[in-house]
Each structure stands twice: as structure tokens, then as C-alpha cells.
Amino acid sequence: MTMKKTMKSLLGAGLFALAMSLMPAKADNLVADLSENIIAITSNFAGKKLVLFGAIDRSATSLTEDPDVDGLRDIIVVIRGPNRPVMVRRKERVAGIWVNTQNIEFDGVPGYYFVAASRAFEDVAPPAVYRRLQIRPRNLRMNPKNLLLEVDQLQAYREAIIRNKQKADLFFEEPGGVKFLDKTLFRATVKIPANVPVGRYKTEVYLLRDGEVIGIQSKALSINKTGIERSIYEFAYDSPFAYGLLAVLFALVAGGIGSLLFRER
Amino acid sequence: MQIYLPIAEMSVNIFLLLGLGGAVGFLSGMFGVGGGFLMTPLLIFAGVPPAVAVGTEANQIVASSVSGVLAHWQRRSVDFKMGGVLVAGGMTGAAIGVYIFRILRELGQVDLLISLCYVVFLGIIGSLMLNESLRTIQRARTGAPARRRKPGHHTWIQGLPLRMRFPRSKLYISCIPPIVLGFVVGFLAAIMGVGGGFIMVPAMIYLLRMPTNVVVGTSLFQIIFVTAVTTILHAVTNQTVDFLLAFLLLIGGVTGAQFGARAGRKLKAEELRALLALLVLGVCLRLLLDLVVEPEDIFSLGEVLGE
Numbered sequence A: 001m002t003m004k005k006t007m008k009s010l011l012g013a014g015l016f017a018l019a020m021s022l023m024p025a026k027a028d029n030l031v032a033d034l035s036e037n038i039i040a041i042t043s044n045f046a047g048k049k050l051v052l053f054g055a056i057d058r059s060a061t062s063l064t065e066d067p068d069v070d071g072l073r074d075i076i077v078v079i080r081g082p083n084r085p086v087m088v089r090r091k092e093r094v095a096g097i098w099v100n101t102q103n104i105e106f107d108g109v110p111g112y113y114f115v116a117a118s119r120a121f122e123d124v125a126p127p128a129v130y131r132r133l134q135i136r137p138r139n140l141r142m143n144p145k146n147l148l149l150e151v152d153q154l155q156a157y158r159e160a161i162i163r164n165k166q167k168a169d170l171f172f173e174e175p176g177g178v179k180f181l182d183k184t185l186f187r188a189t190v191k192i193p194a195n196v197p198v199g200r201y202k203t204e205v206y207l208l209r210d211g212e213v214i215g216i217q218s219k220a221l222s223i224n225k226t227g228i229e230r231s232i233y234e235f236a237y238d239s240p241f242a243y244g245l246l247a248v249l250f251a252l253v254a255g256g257i258g259s260l261l262f263r264e265r
Numbered sequence B: 001m002q003i004y005l006p007i008a009e010m011s012v013n014i015f016l017l018l019g020l021g022g023a024v025g026f027l028s029g030m031f032g033v034g035g036g037f038l039m040t041p042l043l044i045f046a047g048v049p050p051a052v053a054v055g056t057e058a059n060q061i062v063a064s065s066v067s068g069v070l071a072h073w074q075r076r077s078v079d080f081k082m083g084g085v086l087v088a089g090g091m092t093g094a095a096i097g098v099y100i101f102r103i104l105r106e107l108g109q110v111d112l113l114i115s116l117c118y119v120v121f122l123g124i125i126g127s128l129m130l131n132e133s134l135r136t137i138q139r140a141r142t143g144a145p146a147r148r149r150k151p152g153h154h155t156w157i158q159g160l161p162l163r164m165r166f167p168r169s170k171l172y173i174s175c176i177p178p179i180v181l182g183f184v185v186g187f188l189a190a191i192m193g194v195g196g197g198f199i200m201v202p203a204m205i206y207l208l209r210m211p212t213n214v215v216v217g218t219s220l221f222q223i224i225f226v227t228a229v230t231t232i233l234h235a236v237t238n239q240t241v242d243f244l245l246a247f248l249l250l251i252g253g254v255t256g257a258q259f260g261a262r263a264g265r266k267l268k269a270e271e272l273r274a275l276l277a278l279l280v281l282g283v284c285l286r287l288l289l290d291l292v293v294e295p296e297d298i299f300s301l302g303e304v305l306g307e
Helices: A002-012 A015-022 A127-133 A151-167 A227-238 A240-261 B014-031 B036-045 B050-074 B080-107 B110-142 B176-192 B197-206 B212-237 B243-264 B269-292
Strands: A030-034 A038-041 A048-056 A073-080 A086-094 A097-107 A113-117 A171-175 A178-180 A185-192 A199-209 A212-225 B002-005 B010-013 B163-166 B171-174 B299-303
Touching: A030 A199, A030 A212, A038 A227, A048 A073, A048 A199, A073 A178, A073 A185, A086 A151, A097 A151, A097 B110, A097 B269, A113 A185, A127 A212, A151 A171, A151 B299, A171 A185, A212 A227, A227 A240, A227 B243, A240 B050, A240 B212, A240 B243, B002 B014, B002 B243, B010 B014, B014 B036, B014 B243, B014 B269, B036 B050, B036 B110, B036 B176, B036 B269, B050 B080, B050 B110, B050 B176, B050 B212, B050 B243, B080 B110, B080 B163, B080 B176, B080 B212, B110 B176, B110 B197, B110 B269, B171 B176, B176 B197, B176 B212, B197 B212
Parallel strands: A038 A212, A113 A171
Antiparallel strands: A030 A048, A048 A185, A073 A113, A073 A199, A086 A097, A086 B299, A178 A185, A199 A212, B002 B010, B163 B171
């Protein structure tokens, strides 16, 4: 479909050649980019699939093609949306009905988080590497604001955030989500849901050899509302009184027109 | 065809919204009710955040009441003076309702408040209507005469001070009951996203003893003002009025109401009421289940307000 077409055309456009020519020897041995760097949320936005593609130049760092000597290459792709404070609410049964009884505000929660690796996460790198680089949802520094929680309670809340974000299609963890097309070219499909928060996103591609990061590349991605959606949204938040007034006037006129159209004779 | 709603921040099928507007419009035309008390829960079931459902529905009710009030105005069946008194109470009620709505939203309790209000009111109204219509149907079958309420009974309402003359309604009563009534309905409009006709109309007939020919027009007149104020207040305090959503529901609603009104004339009134009562009870039950059944996840995420 369109995704495949995008892939093919982009690859066909000589991405590989470009990637190779851009790589200075021994230094940058990784090039990656997204199929789109700006996403506009318009009235018919129903989510999107992005393709991240890239290439690694093995010749710059390796002396031989033999993986036993040279080591295995892996890729981890991370896309992070802007942090937004989140209110985590916990329900309890009170007099037979389920009521939110505990509300804790958490900071450092990305509005969107995608991570994919070329194999199972455990095979790509040891847990310490993920912790150090804050990769994978469980290693994000999501902490309660102005409050200290006991370790197991903090853990329960963090797991709840991750679980809820995954359910809302805002957190993704995809082992094997990065596919190598041959020894040098790779790609990953990134799902952007319709309810994605707007703002500046950061894409990071890590190149690993035998579980150690030997190259990082980052790119910006920006997601914005455009067109009438943006106008309505900004209007509603910037001048709420005028917005409300206009909504009412519009409703009055619409109701009047409706009654004229269907007036009984 | 998906459409992105800018305030609800979600993508919905446009035909679902038009269909929803049309179906509720059809029912409101058929039964002669506002439909807000059906639309708001249905929007919540469809995944619209409850706060947005309430704010947006207030906006839509403005439009659907206008056409009704225009028709009544031409028939001179609107008591503007009574309407004005009701509006005064209603606006105060709406303002306090929106304020409480905001506070509860910050506390994470607004969804609960909306659901509870709906369960209580839909439960009461639905049971009363079902009971009444089943009796009427039974009486019609057995041929027993309908019991009439005795008119002209003096109640405590007549004894209240601050009496005002309402020439159109041919009433000379204290202005306290209409102000309180307006207040209650305005408060409910702000919290439930309803016009409140389902409370206003019976209260006008049985409590204020207004003549039935001015009841519906006057009720609609006050609903327009109260829902208009509610819309503006929700837009200012909570930013929960989705213009695009209201517009799409309105298109469906206006069209549906016309067909509903035609269909309604072919059915018997008490049968209609029994059907509506079952529908109301169904929605009530569904909301109640959501409250009492253990949720899949006891944790939920909300946005942080007031930053």
C-alpha cells in the first residue's frame, strides 16, 4: 500500500547511495530518517504509519565481514513525544460503586513512546544498558510530583501508567520491530494513533554491537494540528469567551435555519 | 470516513455522529422530548470524554430548542415573564453547576458525578413513565375511566411571599418557586448536559399549576437561555465545548426530529411513552453497571488541569 510505495520510492531514490556518501569514515556509521518529519493533524486524521529507514556502514568500523569476529549489529529505535504531567487515579469500591479515591500527579511521562529493537530486547543489550539510556517504558523516569511513594507503590503506579498508555495506543514496545533488509539496510514501522499528542518529538536510533552502543543518531519529528482543527482548538483555548459566544450564536442560527427548512405547511 | 474532533481530541466516524444525531433527533421528535438526556450518555458510550459530552450537548440543545420556541412564539404560547423569572434562577444554577463541575474535574470526580446524576434521574423518570404508561394501557384495555387529579387545591406554595402576576399564565404566585425550579434545572443542565424539560414541564404543571398550553413554549424559552449560558460558561471554565461535534450532531438531530415527529403521530401516546421509558431505563442500567462492575483496571489516567 502507500507505506510500501513510500519505502520503495525512497529507497529507489538512492537513499542507500546517499547514506554511504554522507558517512565519514570511522565516525558516523549510521544514517536514519523517517518517511515524514512533520505530521499535520487535519480533519480526516485517523492515525498514520510512519516508516523509519536507515543504513549502517559496517566497513567504517569493521575489518571483516565475519560476524563471529566482527560482532553482531543491532538497532534500537526510540520515538518520544513531549512530556506531559499525568494524573493517575486509583479506584476503590465505596458503598458498592467504584470511585476514584487516590489521585497522584506524575511528571516525566511522555505523551507518546515507541521503542523497537531488531531482536528481543534481552538479546540486543543487557538491562543495565536500557536503564542507563532510559530506553523502554519501564526505565522512564516517571515520578510523582511533590510526593514520595514507597517502592512497591511507585512500581504499581508506573506499571499502571504504562498499561493505560499501551491500551490507548500511545506506548509501544516492539521487539523485532526493526527489520534488516540486508546487512546494512533496516527499517521500522511506527504507528501514530489518532489521539497522538501534538508537539515536538524526538527520534533516536541506536546502533549496537554485542550489546554496546556504538552509534546514535537523532532526528526531530513535529506533530501539529493544522487547518480548521487547529483554528478551532486555538480559538477555544485562547479566547474561550468569544468561542462560547460564537458557538451559541451559531447554534441559534442553525436552529433557526433548521426550522425554516422543515417548516410545516 | 473518519473525522478528527478538535476539542474531544479523538477521531470518530462521521456517519456514526450523523446517525447518532439522527437517531436521538428522531426519538426526540417522536416523543417530544429534548433528547439531551439520551445524547450525553450515548456520546460517553461512544468514547467522548464525559466533560466534553456535557459541554457540547448544552451547545446542541440551544439549536434544537430554537426551532421549537419559534413555533410556540408564533402561537403566542410562551409566557415571557414566567420565562424570565425561570431564566434568572436558571442562570444562577448553571453558573454554580459549572463551578462545581470544574472543582470536581480537578478532583477527578466529575465522571462519577455525571454518571450518578444520570442513574438517579433516568431511573426515577424512567420508572415513573413506565408505571404511568402501563397503567394507561391497562385502563384502555379494561375500559376503566382515568383518575383525575383534583384541581384548585391550596398547597404550601400559595402561602409564600413575594407574589408576582403572570398574566399569560393567569397566575398570581410567589416568584420563589419558579426561581428555585429554574435554579435546579440550570444546575442540572450544567452538570448533565441536558435542557431539563423532563423536570421543568411536570414541575410547571403540578407545582406551579401553569396552564398546559404555555408550558412547553415557556420551558423551551428558558432552556435556550440556560443552555446558552451553560455553553459559554463551560467554554470559558472547562474548554469542553466541541464546536465540530455539536455541528455534526445538530445536522443529524434537526433532520431526525422531522421524521420522528411524523412517525410519532402514527403511534399511540401511551405506547410511545412506554417505549421511551424502556429506553431511558436501558441507558440508566448501562450507566449503573459501569459504576458497580469492577473495572478492568482500577487505575486510570487523566490530564492535569489548571497549569
